[in-house]
Amino acid sequence: xxxxxxxxxxxxxxxxxxxxxxxxxxxxxxxxxxxxxx
Amino acid sequence: xxxxxxxxxxxxxxxxxxxxxxxxxxxxxxxxxxxxxxxxxxxxxxxxxxxxxxxxxxxxxxxxxxxxxxxxxxxxxxxxxxxxxxxxxxxxxxxxxxxxxxxxxxxxxxxxxxxxxxxxxxxxxxxxxxxxxxxxxxxxxxxxxxxxxxxxxxxxxxxxxxxxxxxxxxxxxxxxxxxxxxxxxxxxxxxxxxxxxxxxxxxxxxxxxxxxxxxxxxxxxx
Numbered sequence: 001x002x003x004x005x006x007x008x009x010x011x012x013x014x015x016x017x018x019x020x021x022x023x024x025x026x027x028x029x030x031x032x033x034x035x036x037x038x
Numbered sequence: 039x040x041x042x043x044x045x046x047x048x049x050x051x052x053x054x055x056x057x058x059x060x061x062x063x064x065x066x067x068x069x070x071x072x073x074x075x076x077x078x079x080x081x082x083x084x085x086x087x088x089x090x091x092x093x094x095x096x097x098x099x100x101x102x103x104x105x106x107x108x109x110x111x112x113x114x115x116x117x118x119x120x121x122x123x124x125x126x127x128x129x130x131x132x133x134x135x136x137x138x139x140x141x142x143x144x145x146x147x148x149x150x151x152x153x154x155x156x157x158x159x160x161x162x163x164x165x166x167x168x169x170x171x172x173x174x175x176x177x178x179x180x181x182x183x184x185x186x187x188x189x190x191x192x193x194x195x196x197x198x199x200x201x202x203x204x205x206x207x208x209x210x211x212x213x214x215x216x217x218x219x220x221x222x223x224x225x226x227x228x229x230x231x232x233x234x235x236x237x238x239x240x241x242x243x244x245x246x247x248x249x250x251x252x253x254x255x256x257x258x259x260x
Contacts, residue, residue, distance in 0.1 A: 003144050007082045007137040008064070011089070014136065018129050022242050029249035 045245065052238035059231035063088075063224070070224040079144040082137050084224060088232035089133040090159075096127025096236060097166065097196045104189030107182065117182040118247035120189045124169055126239045130232075131163045146210055154206035155199065162195040178254070 063084065073080035100120045107116035138156065139149040150156065169192060173185045203209040217225065 003140040004078050004081050007140045008085060010136045010140075011085050011133045014129060014133055019239070019242070022239075022246060026242075026246050026249060029246065029253050032253045033249060 045241070049238070049241045049245070052234070052241055056231070056235040056238040059227075059234050063228040063231040066224045066227060071218060071220050073221075076144060079141065082141045084228045085232075086134060086137045086141060087225060088229045089130045089137065091229050092232045092236040093127045093130035093134060094196055094200065095233060096123045096130060096240070097162075097193060099123035099240075100127065100189045101193035101196075104186040107186045108190070112182065114182065114251055117185060118244055118251065121173065121185060122240055122243035122247055124166060124189065125243055126236055128163070128166055128170075129239070130236065131159070131166070134159065135163060142210075151210065153211070154202040154209045155211040158195070158199040158202040162192075162199045165192050165195050 067081050067084035070081065070084070072078060100123045103116045103120035103123065107113065107120060110116070138159075142151065142156075143149050169185065169188050172188060173181055176184050198205075203211050203213050
């Protein structure tokens, strides 16, 4: 039981971490692009 | 509606569909019949196998996009598709490598063993990690060309990983699995759900690449 829960929990943590990193990188690039265009 | 407007709409629909399918597949996995010998640990298969399928699909997309980039006038968009798919494939592969040992501990009484499928998969993951390492270390002038060549060459490691259970003896991974229809149904739906999730994550990563292109070139990436 513990292993199965751990597998799904770890997969969830990896995806949340990755999607948050994508969001942060997109926000940084959007800011960079708006500064370049000014 | 502008190109970016349409892209945002398609992204939102993809995420909604992916969330619905993944939630449905998790619910189905929770209610799938219990395997007699392994019990509840067997349910790891419903995330392990779909993640491996999505990883292989992602690397195949990288392979195809790299070829198209090299033969069709080096359009930056094909490079963006290749690198975006590769990164999402790396995440799926990481999940395979994390969930695999949890299965192995219960099924084989060990966290890790150097059997053909595990070893070749780990090597494949490290090699694709090298793709990003090399991509970030070469100059911007040749970055896309080098990445495309790597995207083609590295796919050999995917083929080796896929065929490892056939080519080498002593694999603990079976060539084929016999399952009751209910389990097979849940596994098939889980594979479809995570492939849709791959498509949504890929679009999100591709958007990042278009933003990067706009920031670097100063032109509108659309």
